[in-house]
Amino acid sequence: MSQRAVEVLLGKLVTDESFRRKFKKNRATAILDLNHLGLDLTPVERTALLALDLPSCDRFARRLDSRIRKMIPDERDQSP
Numbered sequence: 001m002s003q004r005a006v007e008v009l010l011g012k013l014v015t016d017e018s019f020r021r022k023f024k025k026n027r028a029t030a031i032l033d034l035n036h037l038g039l040d041l042t043p044v045e046r047t048a049l050l051a052l053d054l055p056s057c058d059r060f061a062r063r064l065d066s067r068i069r070k071m072i073p074d075e076r077d078q079s080p
Contacts, residue, residue, distance in 0.1 A: 005039035009049060014061045016070045024054055 009031070012019045023030040027050050035041060041049070061069065 017072045
């Protein structure tokens with residue numbers, strides 16, 4: 001089950017901009033929040049995920065089709 005949790009976290013990291021921002025702000029807290037939702041990670045997996053290269057994740061996320069990403073609307077695009 002643990003590998004599945006890693007896959008879910010990585011998928012969320014590249015498809016969910018809000019989660020990615022939270023992860024950038026505090027990786028450990030973001031991982032713990034998912035752990036509380038039932039995603040059990042081993043200590044080795046947590047350590048590896050804490051060491052992820054976030055610029056690489058950002059580049060990958062930007063290249064995904066927008067139809068499979070959760071994006072936060074750009075404030076400049078919203079009318080008053």
